Amino acid sequence: MTDAVLSSPPAKASPFHELKVLWVKHWTDQLFSFAVERPEDFRFRSGEFVMIGLPGEDGGKPVLRAYSVASPNWAEELEFFSIKVPDGPLTSRLQKIVAGDTVLMGKKPTGTLVLDALTGGERLWLIGTGTGLAPWLSVARDPDTYARFSQVIVCHTVRGVADLAYRDFFEHGIHDDPLIGDEAKAQLRYYPTVTREDFVTPGRITDRITSGAAFADLDIEPGFRADRDRVMLCGSMAMIKQTAELLDGFGLKEGSNAEPGDYVLERAFVG
Incomplete structure (x- = not known):
């Protein structure tokens, strides 16, 4: 044996x-x-x-x-x-x-806050609260973003002015990016709002959209149009749900990786 x-x-x-x-x-x-x-x-x-x-x-x-x-x-x-x-x-x-x-x-990245989940449009809104800014730091530095949209608007709502992390980057630093700096300078708008301290644009982004103040501040036509605007949402559950309802009211349709649409949100972060 x-x-x-x-x-x-x-x-x-x-x-x-x-x-x-x-x-x-x-x-x-x-x-x-x-x-x-x-x-x-x-x-x-x-x-x-x-x-x-x-x-x-x-x-x-x-x-x-x-x-x-x-x-x-x-x-x-x-x-x-x-x-x-x-x-x-x-x-x-x-x-x-x-x-x-x-x-x-x-080892497996995933999510719906990607360009593939949106149909074509002219203006891309990246709306986030708090650390919901994170995906916009990625999307706003992607050359495909500027190839697909003529205007990109990064909206960031926080409680205090000190919470506007990356403010200097979006106002200045991104313009020096060797890959997309010129595009960002021509096509990117940064729109911060603060809810609990004095600020030039105070209040929640949803309130400023509803009142029309956000559009006036940005000097653009008020409202969202399904043939022009595409939107990504990330941050607090309340903001995402309220903004999604606003977009639905304007006739925009939620998209996904399987079926691209007019706006997307990250359901992994929404209860």
Whole structure:
């Protein structure tokens, strides 16, 4: 009798990338951004989200949350924009990361906040609240955005002026982007609003749309038209639902990856 040679079963591939943190920027005591190295085989469409997390404590399961990729699809690093929740299962720990640390990232990006989910139009509205700005940082730096739309309007609503993270970037920095700087200077408009402090454009974006103030501020024809306007929504559930109802009232149709339409929202973030 000969001894049977027993081979170990192949190790199961991990569903996560383990990625080094490249930098961290704290905007306020409630907001921060960070970037990680990009795996060579990682491909995504601008506007998609991916699962980000940290290993579980004391050997527990990893803690993961969905995060929109704030980098454009051509970038060499992957950037993310996050809130800080003191008692949050993930962000209470994630906000403490520093360059050189390791975070987990899922291997399968997905989402509907992509150009493929919209039909053709003239004007693209990117409407977000809080960290719902993240996908617009990606879409607004994608050359395809400016090839498909003659005008791009980034709307960002926050509570306080200090919460307008990336304000300087949208007002100035994006114009120096080597890939889309000239297009952004000619075609991009940035429209911030603040709800709880004095500001040149105060209030919720939904209220300013309803009153017509947003259109007046931007010096464009009031209202949305299905033959011209395309809209993406990301942020608070209340804003998304209210704005979607407004768009429905103007005759715009919700789109998806399977059936492109006039506006899209990310249902992964909507209850």
